[in-house]
Amino acid sequence: MKASIAQLLKSLKLGDSIEVMFNKRIFHGEFIRRDAEKKLVILKLKSGYDVAMGEENVSSMKLISRAPITKLNHGKETPAFSIENSDLTLITTGGTISSKIDYKTGGVSPTVPPEYYFQIAPGLKDYGNVEVNTLMSKLSEDIAPSDWVKMAKAAYDAINRGSKGIIVTTGTDTMHFISSALSFMLNPLSVPVVFTGAQRSLDRGSTDASTNLLLSAIAASKWEGGESVICMHANLNDNYNFLLRGNRTRKMHSERRDAFRPINSMPLSEVHLNGDIIDLSPHRPKSGETVLNTKIDDKVVMLLSYPGMKGAPIQDAVSGGAHGIVIEGTGFGNLPLSDKSMRDALSYANKKSVPVIITTQTVYGPTSTFVYSRLRELSKFKNVIYVGNMLSETAFSKLIFVLGQTRDIEKVRENMLRSVAGEIGDKNELSEFLI
Amino acid sequence: MKVRCGFEWHVQINSGKLFCRCTPKIHEEKKGDSEIVRVFRPSFGESGKIDKSAEFETGTAKRIVYQIFNDSDCLVDIDEEPPHEPDKTSQEVAFQIANALNASLFRKLIFMRKTIVNGSNTSGFQRTAIIGLNGKFKAGKSTIGIASVALEEDSAREETGPNLEAEKTEKTVTYKLDRLGMPLIEIATDVMETDENEAKSIALAFGRFTRLFNVRRGIGTIRQDVNLSIEGGSRVELKGFQNIREMDKAIINEGKRQASLIKIEKEKAYLLNNVDSIRLQDLSEMLVNSGSNMVKNALRDGKAVFGGKLRGFKGALGTELSENKRFGTEISDYLKVKEGCGVIHSDELPAYGIDDKEKTGIATKLECEKDDAFLFSICSIQQGGAVEEVIKKRLRELLTAVPAEVRVVNSDNSTSFLRPLGGKDRMYVETDLPILEVDERLLKEASEYLGFDAETIKEKYGISDEFLDLLIGVNKLSQAVKIREKLKLPFNTIISVMVEDYRYIKRKFGFDINEHDEENVLAKIASGYLAKDAARFIFEGLALKKSQSVEGIINRYSLQRKDRATLEAEIKRLISSGFSRYDTLITNLRDKFGFSFDASEAYEIASKLLKNG
Structure with a gap:
């Protein structure tokens, strides 16, 4: 590449109008960017198409005019869109539902202005005054337990200010961890706290965000339950969503809009686009007031049992300062106990008073301590707690909450095994599998 | 007729779908194995603006039903899975054609999303990448500039049928997903000054040209759009040519239509001032006993009739623009797309069972004077206001300039409004696919097709x-x-x-x-x-x-070819045992050797032996 072209490339900004001689032919367009690694110049043609030109075939380049200067609102979080006497509160935390493509560069920016949600789902305003609280802009894999606390507090504040329903939008990957956590931190609840998000990006006409937002607003304003719930597509149609108990739900598909499924439970309700809500199973009623408890201890480690697993991961977690461990065992909750290091590691955790919560990686069905003698042996450790049909993700969120209240092993056991927000049950019904 | 025209050709490549590994299979008769329902919302183009055509379309079709076929569709087709790597064969064919058209090629492809919200793409956009620019195509004596060659995915097919008409008015459209994702090569020509005959011969020559490549054949496998304007007119994109051999007729019709509109704009520009004052009123009550069954039945079904006076428009609405198309038809076609109802106007009455007396009655009710016209529309009670706005908007457009828009070619070769033209607001980059570095070997092989x-x-x-x-x-x-x-x-x-x-x-x-x-x-x-x-x-x-x-x-069947010596020995043996006719010789050889020899070789050996013998 000629030095003069290299020089010009350095000075070019997005949107500058340029003329390029590429493969001995002349092209006009807007400069988009340079891919230095692949040695490409990306140009937007008048037709709207982007084309990539290999720098080795660019023989000349001319600046025609600079891009018009536009005011950019770089990195500033949009202020809360606060309304006096709002009926509903929309708390946004990031994720796909709050991500917008920069149509020129293809980059994704994490924040959208509050009006945006009303543009995507024009029907939102039919359900009263909606205030928007742009709480944070994170992808859900980056959301930590300390963020759960912020969300719980934001919801609690809004409820205290008179909001009659809360919608929380998050990225979908860890939504079920968050909805679980809030079911414990906001307990009981005087209004519904409805989680929703998007599996398909907002730029497309087919985005599920529109339906999800609208149906969540319907649920937040009209549903009679006082629970932390997830409101996502029931199936591949944009017809109705399920309301799913926040601590009994799991993301079961990486892409589909109906990825969130009830596990070991039935959906609580269906919410339809025409405003109808059909109850399918009993929910917790709204209580007179909402109680906030944000004491947590996030020194919890989650492990997966695997063939040939030794005691080291458990040992390392305990010596690394973990206050609690959740292990997804195989089948009924088995761990490879024939290995001495495994037994030693569990003893070590016991000695250090670190609770070890056992769930099952089958996802569906409960753990059991009676079927195999091995398990009976395991259950002799007083720190080992089998949590029946509680989901692993829920066990993780709950342990973080419970350890915030007490580190006494007996109390932890008692709390983990007691249903405080419908997260664990004795009855496993036939119809609850693969819904 | 002198016209300015540019072609856009879409040719289906004979390969698997572009972004998944399904095999496309068109199911003409069969209904889908399953159905899903989707709701489409306006989506945002560059800088958050809603594209004009996108906005228009979401106003028309909101609820979309998709018919899914197990053998030709997967999660990618219903927008529940990101695209896979673009199909190799499609890339090969696309580069062969681009080379044959002498286009300047790109070796790194950027796939774009072209917003389409009529529902014909489940994602709401069509994926497309430019692979070459600035080519040329020889059609007989003339050489046509090729503006661009692009590789893209085909859209879903709209399911049409009488039973669906009712649903359609309620803003539901049904699409079959068997064609969605099929690889297409899109070739856009430069705009050229031409006439209807040359345009037709270029289109036919192009059809023949594509057959040199591995493309699909049969009805619907090549689709042509023609961008057409006449002097003083506007760019109109014509879609849906049923029969290329009648393309000249459609071009003449569209040219005439534009010419007539230009004439009306010049001669009746003053009418523009009368548009604002148009007010539609509910005529339902007075038309309960209309002579028109269409009106009567609609009213009985709970619909309403809204009508209004068009001051000074007498004669204008009935002006013929092209064969079978009047000025009034332009309003009616537009309203049909936008609100699902047409208009009836005074210049076409008496007709539809409405006689002169009833016509006069309506005119009197609407206080029409000598030069005034009126029109009315049958629609739902709630639609009245919207219908009025749409009629006024269309009249303003028509009286200002030839509207630049997309029009469909009808079976009688007339054209009807389909939607506004899309702008570049509808194009942005596909974030689910990285820049595709086209395989060097593929490019090299395709380069042999240069000027092919x-x-x-x-x-x-x-x-x-x-x-x-x-x-x-x-x-x-x-x-x-x-x-x-x-x-x-x-x-x-x-x-x-x-x-x-x-x-x-x-x-x-x-x-x-x-x-x-x-x-x-x-x-x-x-x-x-x-x-x-x-x-x-x-x-x-x-x-x-x-x-x-x-x-x-x-x-x-032991088909391995017999060597010449074995064949010759057997022929010698047969000749010595008295066979001398070629046909019996071959029959005997086939009995013994089956198809492990060529009859032509046996002839040749036998004839030598017999000649020398």
Whole structure:
């Protein structure tokens, strides 16, 4: 590449109008960017198409005019869109539902202005005054337990200010961890706290965000339950969503809009686009007031049992300062106990008073301590707690909450095994599998 | 008629879907194996603006039903999975065509999302990448500039049928997903000054040109859009040509329409001032006993009639723009797309069961004077206001300039409004796919197609017109040329297997020999392992499921070619035992050796022996 072209490339900004001689032919367009690694110049043609030109075939380049200067609102979080006497509160935390493509560069920016949600789902305003609280802009894999606390507090504040329903939008990957956590931190609840998000990006006409937002607003304003719930597509149609108990739900598909499924439970309700809500199973009623408890201890480690697993991961977690461990065992909750290091590691955790919560990686069905003698042996450790049909993700969120209240092993056991927000049950019904 | 015109051709490539590994299969009669319902919302183009055409379309169709076929669709097709890597064969064919058109190529492809919200793409956009620009195409004596060559995915097919009309008015449209994602090559020409005859001959020449490549054949596999304007007119994109041979008629009709509109704008510009004052009122009550059954029935079904006076418009609404199309039709077509109802105007009355007396009654009610016209529309009670706005908007457009828009060509070669033209606001980058670095070998192989057309093929490969037509007829030209290059077989052998045997087996057994088996057999003929005559026998065996593989048939029937010495010895033996006629000789040889020799070789040996004998 000629030095003069290299020089010009350095000075070019997005949107500058340029003329390029590429493969001995002349092209006009807007400069988009340079891919230095692949040695490409990306140009937007008048037709709207982007084309990539290999720098080795660019023989000349001319600046025609600079891009018009536009005011950019770089990195500033949009202020809360606060309304006096709002009926509903929309708390946004990031994720796909709050991500917008920069149509020129293809980059994704994490924040959208509050009006945006009303543009995507024009029907939102039919359900009263909606205030928007742009709480944070994170992808859900980056959301930590300390963020759960912020969300719980934001919801609690809004409820205290008179909001009659809360919608929380998050990225979908860890939504079920968050909805679980809030079911414990906001307990009981005087209004519904409805989680929703998007599996398909907002730029497309087919985005599920529109339906999800609208149906969540319907649920937040009209549903009679006082629970932390997830409101996502029931199936591949944009017809109705399920309301799913926040601590009994799991993301079961990486892409589909109906990825969130009830596990070991039935959906609580269906919410339809025409405003109808059909109850399918009993929910917790709204209580007179909402109680906030944000004491947590996030020194919890989650492990997966695997063939040939030794005691080291458990040992390392305990010596690394973990206050609690959740292990997804195989089948009924088995761990490879024939290995001495495994037994030693569990003893070590016991000695250090670190609770070890056992769930099952089958996802569906409960753990059991009676079927195999091995398990009976395991259950002799007083720190080992089998949590029946509680989901692993829920066990993780709950342990973080419970350890915030007490580190006494007996109390932890008692709390983990007691249903405080419908997260664990004795009855496993036939119809609850693969819904 | 002098027109300015540019073509956009969409040709289906004969391969699997572009962004998933499904095989497209068109199901003409069959309904989908399952259905899903989706709701479409306006989506945002560059800088958050809603594209004009996108906004218009979301206003028209909100609820979309998709019919899914298990054999041709997967999660990618219903927008529940990101696109896979673009299909290789499609890339090959696209680059061959781009080379043949002498386009300047891009070796790194950027796929874009073109917003389409009529629901014909489940995602709400069409994926498309420019692969070449600035090419040329020779059509007879003229050379046409090719503006761009793009590789893109086809849209879903709208399911139309009488039973769906009712649903459609409630803003539901049904699409079949069997075609969605099929690879397309889109070729846009430069705009040229031409006339209807030349335009038609260019379109026909282009159709012939595409058949030199591995593209799909049959109805609907090539679609042409024509951008057309006349002097003083505007760019109108014509879609949906049913029959290219009648393209000249459609061009004349559209040219006439634009010319008539220009004339009206000039002569009746003052009417523009009267548009604002148009007020529609509810005429339902007075028309309960209308002579028109259409009106009466609609009112009985709970619909309403809204009508209004158009001051000074008398005669204007009835002005004929082109055959069967009046000024009033322009308003009606537009309103039909936008609100699902048409208009009836005073210039076309008496008609539809409305007589002069009723016409006068309506005019009196609307306080029409001598030069005034009126129109009315049958719609729902809630639609009244919207209908008024739409009519006024359309009248303003029509009286200002020829509206630039997309129009559909009807079966009588007239054109009707379809939607506004899309702008570049509808194009942005596909974030689910990285920049595609096209395989160097693929590019190199495709570069052999530089300037490729029927003439160069004939010259380069010494193929006759007859053979060229035969290969094009079975859509195997590109395959045949490849085989010829690789195996150095004479064309008549290739034709015998790929055309004659292929057609014979297809006719007799309804069985399609696949390309792989064909190549396999030809390679074995080229190496001398098989006799030419074995080919048909092997294909029959495959069609009758005697074995699943070419090798299986060869082993089962001992088809390995007999060497010349063995053949000669047997012929000598037969001659010495008294056989001297060629046909009986061959029959005897077939009895003994089956298809492991070529009859032509046996003739040749026998004739030598008999001559010398």
